[in-house]
Amino acid sequence: MSDSARQLIEKIDNQTAKVGILGLGYVGLPLSKALLENGFDVIGFDVDHRKIDSIEKGHAYIEHLGQDFFDFLKETKKFTGTSDKADLVEADAILICVPTPLGKHNDPDLSYVLSCTELIREIMRPGQLIALESTTYPGTTRNEMMPILDQSGLTCGEDYFLAYSPEREDPGNAGRSAGEIPKLVGGVDDLSTDIAMKLYDQVVAKAHRVSSAEVAESAKLLENIYRSVNIALVNEMKIVLSDLDIDIWEVVEAAKTKPFGFQAFYPGPGLGGHCIPIDPFYLSWKAREVGHNTRFIELAGEINTSMPKYVVDKVSRALNDDGVAISKANILMLGLAYKKNVDDPRETPAAEIIERLAEMNCTLSYHDPHLPEFPEMRKYDFKMSSVPLTEEAIRKSDCVLVITDHDNVDYGLIAKHAKLVVDTRNALERVPEAERKARIVKA
Numbered sequence: 001m002s003d004s005a006r007q008l009i010e011k012i013d014n015q016t017a018k019v020g021i022l023g024l025g026y027v028g029l030p031l032s033k034a035l036l037e038n039g040f041d042v043i044g045f046d047v048d049h050r051k052i053d054s055i056e057k058g059h060a061y062i063e064h065l066g067q068d069f070f071d072f073l074k075e076t077k078k079f080t081g082t083s084d085k086a087d088l089v090e091a092d093a094i095l096i097c098v099p100t101p102l103g104k105h106n107d108p109d110l111s112y113v114l115s116c117t118e119l120i121r122e123i124m125r126p127g128q129l130i131a132l133e134s135t136t137y138p139g140t141t142r143n144e145m146m147p148i149l150d151q152s153g154l155t156c157g158e159d160y161f162l163a164y165s166p167e168r169e170d171p172g173n174a175g176r177s178a179g180e181i182p183k184l185v186g187g188v189d190d191l192s193t194d195i196a197m198k199l200y201d202q203v204v205a206k207a208h209r210v211s212s213a214e215v216a217e218s219a220k221l222l223e224n225i226y227r228s229v230n231i232a233l234v235n236e237m238k239i240v241l242s243d244l245d246i247d248i249w250e251v252v253e254a255a256k257t258k259p260f261g262f263q264a265f266y267p268g269p270g271l272g273g274h275c276i277p278i279d280p281f282y283l284s285w286k287a288r289e290v291g292h293n294t295r296f297i298e299l300a301g302e303i304n305t306s307m308p309k310y311v312v313d314k315v316s317r318a319l320n321d322d323g324v325a326i327s328k329a330n331i332l333m334l335g336l337a338y339k340k341n342v343d344d345p346r347e348t349p350a351a352e353i354i355e356r357l358a359e360m361n362c363t364l365s366y367h368d369p370h371l372p373e374f375p376e377m378r379k380y381d382f383k384m385s386s387v388p389l390t391e392e393a394i395r396k397s398d399c400v401l402v403i404t405d406h407d408n409v410d411y412g413l414i415a416k417h418a419k420l421v422v423d424t425r426n427a428l429e430r431v432p433e434a435e436r437k438a439r440i441v442k443a
């Protein structure tokens with residue numbers, strides 16, 4: 001074993017290793033929290049100066065992490081927020097948590113990962129562990145990152161160490177912080193895996209060793225494709241059962257009583273977030289390289305992306321039943337974030353729903369306690385602000401459309417005062433039946 005490896009292991013073992021985090025978003029910041037809680041010093045690097053400013057001012061830019069954490073970041077000497085790459089020279093381990101979106105033609109866009117890798121190459125020194133956390137296709141760590149890092153003249157497995165450890169962060173799930181979720185760890189060689197395991201073992205509930213970076217990369221994709229396919233399945237069943245006048249939600253609850261061989265997934269208005277709508281295409285792209293079509297993935301994508309249209313059709317028909325033309329309708333949308341209890345609108349199906357409804361000239365407003373403004377997005381810029389959820393706003397609308405079922409919403413008020421509720425999440429089920437005065441259409 002080289003001196004570089006021995007010294008790095010010693011620093012990790014006695015927690016004097018400094019850890020650099022590249023990308024202080026929904027993944028990098030909770031990970032920083034887990035590292036800080038376990039005694040490590042963290043150098044948080046982001047190219048977005050606004051994030052560094054926010055941290056310096058104690059402004060909580062990710063709501064679910066809580067103001068206390070941002071107050072702590074502002075005060076503690078154990079965290080340095082920076083946009084200066086020179087600060088990363090001090091880092092003994094560098095963990096990369098940057099976006100991995102899709103390009104124009106649904107191809108993987110590795111530009112963020114590769115620009116980070118270039119940046120690391122410029123500042124790297126012997127005795128550093130580099131680990132990629134961003135979701136990606138198998139082979140990225142070894143075939144895309146390693147050749148760039150090797151250009152530094154340092155040797156992987158001797159001077160520096162390289163691994164992949166996918167992030168499984170579940171934003172908004174209070175019971176599962178980054179440190180509580182088991183993590184997969186696979187290096188490009190055995191020593192890289194050993195060293196990465198030593199670090200993650202101290203930070204998360206359980207670090208699970210796999211034989212290579214490629215296994216860890218593939219396992220992450222399997223996890224997210226599994227979700228996408230099962231959500232599509234239950235969405236397809238929703239469409240069929242709805243026409244048979246059978247409630248999909250009751251059916252899922254019933255099937256869930258089977259203690260083996262079934263895991264419950266729930267229908268909804270379509271996929272959102274930075275993972276499930278995007279990651280499956282990383283495998284589809286890689287599969288084409290070896291001559292395969294990923295039919296399950298394509299089909300699931302097709303069904304899930306058709307959901308916003310299905311919801312809008314349901315709204316239109318339900319209004320028609322009430323004698324209201326959709327072009328004259330006043331629609332109050334509830335919840336625009338991509339899932340409940342978060343302030344993240346990325347890839348939210350609400351955007352397509354708004355676009356489709358707007359094309360039909362309805363009057364639209366929304367209430368989302370987590371999104372006071374609907375921010376500009378890659379494809380959309382609606383310039384809308386959340387309205388207060390009042391009896392008047394509900395009564396004034398021809399339809400309340402539940403898109404995301406945040407917990408801190410008064411569903412009782414809606415059930416009491418709305419004429420029509422189109423509910424894509426079965427949210428009104430939490431109101432006792434006797435108090436549901438509105439006509440409720442599940443979509």
Ligand SMILES: NC(=O)c1ccc[n+]([C@@H]2O[C@H](COP(=O)([O-])OP(=O)(O)OC[C@H]3O[C@@H](n4cnc5c(N)ncnc54)[C@H](O)[C@@H]3O)[C@@H](O)[C@H]2O)c1
Pocket residue numbers: 022023024025026027028045046047048051097098099100112115116133134135136167168169170171274275
């Ligand atoms: N959000 C989730 O729930 C989640 C869960 C599991 C895995 N992931 C994966 O984790 C990765 C990161 O996702 P996220 O949700 O944290 O994204 P994010 O957009 O919230 O954060 C990424 C951050 O990286 C910064 N960044 C971009 N280029 C950079 C560079 N060259 N150097 C340093 N910083 C840079 C951005 O400014 C941003 O602050 C993605 O691959 C995603 O698929 C996300």
